Amino acid sequence: MKTALSFVAGLALTTTAAMAADKPVLQVYAPDYFASEWGPGPSIEAGFEAQCGCDLEFVTGDVMPRLMLEGERTEADVVIGLNTDVTARARASGLFAPHGLDVSGLTLPVDWTDDVFVPFDYSYTAFIYDNTKITDAPNSFDALLAMPDDTKIVIQDPRSSISGLALLLWVKSVYGDKADEAWAKLNPKILTVTKGWSEAYGMFTDGEADMVLSYVTSPAYHIIAEEDLTKSAAIFDEGHYLYVDLVGKIANTDQPELADAFMAYVLSEEFQSGIATSNWSFPSKLATDKLPEGFANLPVPAKALVFSEEEAEAIRKPALDEWLAAASK
Amino acid sequence: MARRSVQISSTTILGVLALGVVVCLTLGTLVAVAMRAEGAGRLGPADWAAIRFTLWQAAASATLSILLAIPVARALARRSFPGRSVLITLLGAPFILPVIVAILGLIAVFGRTGLISQVLGLFGIEPISVYGYHGVILAHVFFNLPLATRLILQGWLAIPSERFRLAASLGMGPSDIARTLERPMLREVVPGAFLVIFLICLTSFAVALALGGGPKATTVELAIYEAFRFDFDLGRASLLALVQFGLGAALALIALRVAMPSDMGAGLDRAVTRWDDRPALLVQDIVAITLATLFLLLPLGMVVLDGLPRLLHLPDVVFGAALRSVIVALVSAALTLALSLPIAALAVRHNSRVVEALGYLTIAASPLVIGTGLFIITFPFVKPSDLALPITAIVNAALSLPFTLRALVPALAAVERDFGPLADGLGMTGWTRLRHLWLPRLRRPMGFALGLAAALSMGDLGVIALFADGDNATLPLQLFRLMAAYRMEDAAAAALLLLTLSLGLFWLFDKGGRVNADR
Numbered sequence: 001m002k003t004a005l006s007f008v009a010g011l012a013l014t015t016t017a018a019m020a021a022d023k024p025v026l027q028v029y030a031p032d033y034f035a036s037e038w039g040p041g042p043s044i045e046a047g048f049e050a051q052c053g054c055d056l057e058f059v060t061g062d063v064m065p066r067l068m069l070e071g072e073r074t075e076a077d078v079v080i081g082l083n084t085d086v087t088a089r090a091r092a093s094g095l096f097a098p099h100g101l102d103v104s105g106l107t108l109p110v111d112w113t114d115d116v117f118v119p120f121d122y123s124y125t126a127f128i129y130d131n132t133k134i135t136d137a138p139n140s141f142d143a144l145l146a147m148p149d150d151t152k153i154v155i156q157d158p159r160s161s162i163s164g165l166a167l168l169l170w171v172k173s174v175y176g177d178k179a180d181e182a183w184a185k186l187n188p189k190i191l192t193v194t195k196g197w198s199e200a201y202g203m204f205t206d207g208e209a210d211m212v213l214s215y216v217t218s219p220a221y222h223i224i225a226e227e228d229l230t231k232s233a234a235i236f237d238e239g240h241y242l243y244v245d246l247v248g249k250i251a252n253t254d255q256p257e258l259a260d261a262f263m264a265y266v267l268s269e270e271f272q273s274g275i276a277t278s279n280w281s282f283p284s285k286l287a288t289d290k291l292p293e294g295f296a297n298l299p300v301p302a303k304a305l306v307f308s309e310e311e312a313e314a315i316r317k318p319a320l321d322e323w324l325a326a327a328s329k
Numbered sequence: 330m331a332r333r334s335v336q337i338s339s340t341t342i343l344g345v346l347a348l349g350v351v352v353c354l355t356l357g358t359l360v361a362v363a364m365r366a367e368g369a370g371r372l373g374p375a376d377w378a379a380i381r382f383t384l385w386q387a388a389a390s391a392t393l394s395i396l397l398a399i400p401v402a403r404a405l406a407r408r409s410f411p412g413r414s415v416l417i418t419l420l421g422a423p424f425i426l427p428v429i430v431a432i433l434g435l436i437a438v439f440g441r442t443g444l445i446s447q448v449l450g451l452f453g454i455e456p457i458s459v460y461g462y463h464g465v466i467l468a469h470v471f472f473n474l475p476l477a478t479r480l481i482l483q484g485w486l487a488i489p490s491e492r493f494r495l496a497a498s499l500g501m502g503p504s505d506i507a508r509t510l511e512r513p514m515l516r517e518v519v520p521g522a523f524l525v526i527f528l529i530c531l532t533s534f535a536v537a538l539a540l541g542g543g544p545k546a547t548t549v550e551l552a553i554y555e556a557f558r559f560d561f562d563l564g565r566a567s568l569l570a571l572v573q574f575g576l577g578a579a580l581a582l583i584a585l586r587v588a589m590p591s592d593m594g595a596g597l598d599r600a601v602t603r604w605d606d607r608p609a610l611l612v613q614d615i616v617a618i619t620l621a622t623l624f625l626l627l628p629l630g631m632v633v634l635d636g637l638p639r640l641l642h643l644p645d646v647v648f649g650a651a652l653r654s655v656i657v658a659l660v661s662a663a664l665t666l667a668l669s670l671p672i673a674a675l676a677v678r679h680n681s682r683v684v685e686a687l688g689y690l691t692i693a694a695s696p697l698v699i700g701t702g703l704f705i706i707t708f709p710f711v712k713p714s715d716l717a718l719p720i721t722a723i724v725n726a727a728l729s730l731p732f733t734l735r736a737l738v739p740a741l742a743a744v745e746r747d748f749g750p751l752a753d754g755l756g757m758t759g760w761t762r763l764r765h766l767w768l769p770r771l772r773r774p775m776g777f778a779l780g781l782a783a784a785l786s787m788g789d790l791g792v793i794a795l796f797a798d799g800d801n802a803t804l805p806l807q808l809f810r811l812m813a814a815y816r817m818e819d820a821a822a823a824a825l826l827l828l829t830l831s832l833g834l835f836w837l838f839d840k841g842g843r844v845n846a847d848r
């Protein structure tokens with residue numbers, strides 16, 4: 001038994017050992033999808049290693065819980081892939097250091113003044129539909145609520161999914177005190193609520209649901225990777241909830257220069273021009289004319305709705321209770 | 330006599346050691362999480378609602394699974410037909426399917442645009458809806474009917490053929506045989522099977538959510554997840570995990586008390602021949618087997634159809650991940666046996682229900698809490714990513730334990746009851762007894778247990794989330810990554826690969842266990 005175990009342990013070790021040359025290592029914590037073969041990780045790693053003389057190592061998994069568990073002893077130098085709705089706790093942990101970067105040239109739809117977290121891409125929460133099946137797509141949240149109840153929508157649970165949480169905040173920012181009435185109208189159309197984005201999106205592409213909660217930039221994948229023009233995002237007049245992906249530097253990193261260099265790299269044109277088609281979202285600092293084809297022509301919401309992180313943190317619990325009460329009727 | 334006491338103590342030592350591992354992995358990790366919490370947790374009204382729903386759906390799912398499994402198991406036990414053994418293996422497949430794959434397969438059959446709704450549509454009938462409480466139960470029956478059928482089928486096959494021969498010579502009809510042979514067997518087997526399935530449904534999470542149609546179908550495991558992920562409230566997470574344990578333990582006590590050991594006595598392992606056949610019984614059996622086959626295999630067929638087009642075009646990393654998963658599964662299966670045999674021996678030797686019940690602990694444990702606890706314990710000493718695969722193997726082994734114990738304990742008890750005195754008389758102890766009595770007599774349940782453990786650990790990814798690094802992904806993790814990158818067709822192919830490998834491993838072990846033992 002012992003030999004079998006050490007064999008497996010060895011298997012796990014060989015890959016790490018192979019990379020441990022004399023170069024300094026920059027440990028970047030990231031969500032699992034990030035470092036996968038098909039995520040943005042591999043090209044970022046190659047791009048940064050070409051200029052830093054270092055070894056960039058992605059550590060993937062549940063980033064925030066892991067950071068909270070590790071606390072001051074964390075090995076992370078940089079954390080990438082957080083978003084605006086959970087940064088309140090990240091900031092309160094005191095683990096992050098100011099980025100010290102010039103963020104004046106960002107192309108975000110909102111002003112950015114955060115001195116700790118740097119945005120590297122963004123998108124908006126949106127409902128995606130098949131434009132060959134739904135020809136009169138709703139152009140406002142009200143119109144969505146007024147759709148016949150046999151239009152079936154899949155959403156994600158705000159208790160287990162970050163996009164589900166974004167929908168909760170979106171409804172709250174559009175309807176405020178009347179959010180419960182909005183949920184009451186939306187609920188008959190909700191086919192089901194999934195644990196994560198993947199299950200929901202799979203049900204949509206399988207044709208089981210007419211609409212799915214995802215992002216305005218989702219159609220870009222189908223257009224660019226599959227040359228499929230049938231998927232569209234319904235653009236609402238009231239505006240869409242903004243979803244910003246962030247990177248932050250760990251305060252007690254043992255590689256401060258490398259961490260700073262990586263933070264700066266994130267805003268470089270090389271990083272920014274690659275992120276659109278690897279993370280399927282809008283770059284945070286790239287002129288529109290440099291966007292890949294397929295992104296440039298995407299319909300974009302006229303208005304970005306967003307809560308500050310304090311607001312988001314304060315609203316989350318009551319909004320969740322409101323949703324639970326409305327959905328349990 | 331002196332030798333006998335040595336035998337007892339080595340059984341006891343190994344058994345207690347194995348139990349220690351189990352208790353550390355379950356209660357130990359829970360304590361680690363609770364100690365890390367800042368302040369005690371409190372349960373809100375939503376948590377209580379989750380507890381009520383969890384109990385209700387688990388009880389309903391387990392009851393229905395068992396009720397449906399009895400006619401299927403009986404039919405399989407008393408019929409022999411070409412392809413029976415392949416069918417038995419295939420019928421076991423849903424149980425070892427990763428949840429996300431099973432959900433998509435079920436939806437392809439029972440969903441709004443699924444097979445059944447399409448057929449109904451031909452006749453102008455409204456499509457059926459699978460979303461709601463009934464969807465949750467349907468999915469849980471889909472997952473657990475195979476296990477229930479296998480456990481009950483083993484009970485049937487454990488009735489020595491001599492008893493049926495005797496019954497026939499006494500002129501007994503089907504109802505007499507049911508009363509004297511089959512019902513006592515069911516009384517012994519059913520409570521344990523019910524317990525195991527109840528416990529599986531207790532920790533259900535993604536199934537309940539995806540098919541439950543909304544937050545009414547919230548389980549305790551989801552509440553744990555939420556407390557951990559969004560609130561980082563370790564106090565509440567560990568309190569909920571404790572509640573989950575409590576529910577499991579309470580039910581375990583009831584079920585094990587209800588279970589009555591039946592005393593069939595020893596047989597000579599002849600093939601079962603039945604003399605009580607009637608045409609009506611034949612029809613009944615054909616109907617049971619056909620319906621179960623359709624219910625269990627149609628969704629699997631849809632998974633196969635969806636996955637085939639891209640199977641050969643999968644990126645190499647997926648196959649690398651598959652190899653990694655197979656190795657983890659094999660190690661995990663070996664570990665499961667190393668844990669469950671000593672525990673089974675201890676339980677049988679001391680005739681202790683408590684020992685057996687402790688072995689079930691792992692299934693009521695929250696995988697999330699186990700993972701978090703292990704992380705808290707090991708993080709100060711080891712780099713978490715170095716432990717990713719060993720921890721996956723160990724935890725999966727522990728999680729398979731309840732199923733393997735379910736198969737091994739009654740079998741070992743029977744072996745000891747029938748041959749123990751003889752072996753004692755011959756002075757067979759320790760290694761000799763293991764090699765010449767236990768291993769040959771336990772071949773069938775051990776093959777089943779190893780196969781189950783291997784297959785289950787192929788599909789699992791519950792505990793690895795905190796330990797994974799970018800490079801050592803297992804197959805289920807790659808499947809999720811493909812989905813997260815919008816590659817749904819590749820993900821379907823990866824799901825087919827996962828299904829094939831899980832089923833293949835299960836079949837190999839199970840087949841190995843049945844060599845010479847089956848007709």
